[in-house]
Amino acid sequence: xxxxxSMTQKVITVRPEESIVxxxxxxxxxxxxxxxxxxxxxxxxxxxxxxxxxxxxPCSFYKGEKQAETQAxxxxxxxxxxxxxxxxxxxxxxxxxxxxxLIQKLKVGALPVVDKEGRLKGIISVRxxxxxxxxxxxxxxxxxxxxxxxxxxxxxxxxxxxxxTEENISFGSVLVARYWExxxxxxxxxxxxxxxxxxxxxxxxxxxxxxxxxxxxxDQLPKVE
Amino acid sequence: xxxxxxxxxxxxxxxxxxxxxxxxxxxxxxINMGLERENLLPLLVPIKAVFPDMKWIERVHDxxxxxxxxSMCCTGMTCFDYEDNQMCGQTFEIAKLAVGGxxxxxxxxxxxxxxxxxxxxxxxxxxxxxxxxxxxxxxNNIAVAAVYLREQWxxxxxxxxxxxxxxxNGTQKIFENxxxxxxxxxxxxxxxxxxxxxxxxxxxxxxxxxxxRNYPVLPGQGDKEYLEILQNDFLPLFNEFAPEFVLVxxxxxxxxxxxxxxxxxxxxxFNTIMQSIVEIANxxxxxxxxxxxxxxxxxxxxPELAANHVSILLK
Numbered sequence: 001x002x003x004x005x006s007m008t009q010k011v012i013t014v015r016p017e018e019s020i021v022x023x024x025x026x027x028x029x030x031x032x033x034x035x036x037x038x039x040x041x042x043x044x045x046x047x048x049x050x051x052x053x054x055x056x057x058p059c060s061f062y063k064g065e066k067q068a069e070t071q072a073x074x075x076x077x078x079x080x081x082x083x084x085x086x087x088x089x090x091x092x093x094x095x096x097x098x099x100x101x102l103i104q105k106l107k108v109g110a111l112p113v114v115d116k117e118g119r120l121k122g123i124i125s126v127r128x129x130x131x132x133x134x135x136x137x138x139x140x141x142x143x144x145x146x147x148x149x150x151x152x153x154x155x156x157x158x159x160x161x162x163x164x165t166e167e168n169i170s171f172g173s174v175l176v177a178r179y180w181e182x183x184x185x186x187x188x189x190x191x192x193x194x195x196x197x198x199x200x201x202x203x204x205x206x207x208x209x210x211x212x213x214x215x216x217x218x219d220q221l222p223k224v225e
Numbered sequence: 226x227x228x229x230x231x232x233x234x235x236x237x238x239x240x241x242x243x244x245x246x247x248x249x250x251x252x253x254x255x256i257n258m259g260l261e262r263e264n265l266l267p268l269l270v271p272i273k274a275v276f277p278d279m280k281w282i283e284r285v286h287d288x289x290x291x292x293x294x295x296s297m298c299c300t301g302m303t304c305f306d307y308e309d310n311q312m313c314g315q316t317f318e319i320a321k322l323a324v325g326g327x328x329x330x331x332x333x334x335x336x337x338x339x340x341x342x343x344x345x346x347x348x349x350x351x352x353x354x355x356x357x358x359x360x361x362x363x364x365n366n367i368a369v370a371a372v373y374l375r376e377q378w379x380x381x382x383x384x385x386x387x388x389x390x391x392x393x394n395g396t397q398k399i400f401e402n403x404x405x406x407x408x409x410x411x412x413x414x415x416x417x418x419x420x421x422x423x424x425x426x427x428x429x430x431x432x433x434x435x436x437x438r439n440y441p442v443l444p445g446q447g448d449k450e451y452l453e454i455l456q457n458d459f460l461p462l463f464n465e466f467a468p469e470f471v472l473v474x475x476x477x478x479x480x481x482x483x484x485x486x487x488x489x490x491x492x493x494x495f496n497t498i499m500q501s502i503v504e505i506a507n508x509x510x511x512x513x514x515x516x517x518x519x520x521x522x523x524x525x526x527x528p529e530l531a532a533n534h535v536s537i538l539l540k
Binding site for chain 1: 245246247307419445485
């Protein structure tokens with residue numbers, strides 16, 4: 001899964017010589033928080049975020065004369081003065097996993113995607129990754145999620161998948177999560193049906209534990225010492 | 226005592242979903258048995274199913290969809306798009322009859338021949354979208370009834386209360402931009418139950434913003450939470466909306482003994498729900514209610530649940 005399949009390709013950009021007032025207008029108009037800064041050849045020079053602009057702008061409670069005065073001052077401040085130069089970037093052949101890890105590590109909201117020459121090809125933001133995750137989870141496709149507790153050993157998933165397939169039920173997705181108990185895992189099959197009572201009964205008869213939905217979670221619980 | 230209509234037709238049993246499906250003809254037999262056991266049948270005005278003017282179904286469903294449904298049915302397909310939607314050669318005709326019977330019930334109420342009605346129909350309807358069969362539903366029965374009330378009878382405010390344990394995605398979708406139909410649904414949280422919609426932040430859009438309301442309940446919750454939601458959310462909202470007619474998507478699958486959900490409403494809890502709905506109708510709609518069967522799969526519990534439901538309508 002390469003980032004170019006999930007990134008935003010039609011990027012709103014800004015030039016380094018433009019004022020930060022212009023940059024703010026662009027962000028407001030397009031409801032975005034990151035603007036890659038490019039030159040006339042679309043070479044990436046930097047990135048400006050809404051946080052950069054907030055730091056540069058004076059108090060938003062200024063009114064009247066004071067507001068007009070500061071507005072005029074703001075027009076003189078240029079994007080190149082507030083942007084982050086040489087930001088971290090990804091290439092179109094980095095993967096979604098790369099993007100997740102790098103965004104997590106750097107604690108940023110978006111990363112520009114550039115080709116070998118440094119030309120801007122797109123931008124991948126936390127929102128793009130959320131959209132991809134929503135699709136992976138199958139949220140929006142009608143179905144029912146189950147949670148089955150299995151021993152952590154080879155072949156468990158096959159038995160579950162076989163049992164469900166025998167009932168002629170299609171899968172939307174399958175997630176596997178660690179469970180708090182040692183040597184156990186929780187399998188979350190998302191089944192594209194409203195009709196799960198029978199398959200639940202069958203899985204229980206096979207000896208599996210179906211977890212109470214109020215006990216479900218994806219991530220390891222924080223350790224209580 | 227009120228004059229309550231009861232829509233039931235043996236032909237609803239002909240919609241055959243195969244041997245492994247929870248939405249079986251036995252559900253209606255159980256309901257009928259419950260009413261008989263409690264000696265309610267002689268008190269009810271029988272309503273027979275008739276074929277509807279197709280223009281009403283076409284006001285809700287795409288012509289392509291209706292045609293596809295008919296041709297798949299006639300050519301002997303036993304499943305419509307999803308495995309959930311099992312059907313037989315008669316399904317298309319029976320689905321039309323269900324709609325037709327409901328429109329009859331609505332007409333009788335509007336003409337004052339009866340005060341309210343319970344429609345024990347199959348197939349159910351609230352998951353059906355304009356162009357998509359889903360979750361055992363083919364035609365959105367309640368949506369057609371609402372459109373009929375608005376366009377044939379000129380009503381301006383129609384309230385739909387959907388207490389089926391699953392969210393009525395179809396009904397919501399059909400009316401999400403429409404301020405004349407208030408869709409209120411209480412159901413198991415969509416992260417734990419079919420169809421995965423009906424989150425609390427889905428509130429309608431455009432002119433219909435605020436006229437869709439979803440109240441998801443968590444697995445294991447029951448009477449106590451439902452009572453709170455009815456008192457603090459449903460009643461105030463419907464009192465403000467003041468519906469001229471109340472339609473009910475009556476699904477009994479939130480019952481603690483129904484294994485289609487993790488919700489634990491008791492038989493008494495269902496009485497409370499229905500009493501709240503009647504309270505709204507008495508106050509704002511001249512008591513006009515048409516209640517339409519959706520889900521509810523516990524053959525052991527359906528007789529008493531249906532009998533209580535109808536008894537509350539009769540009061």
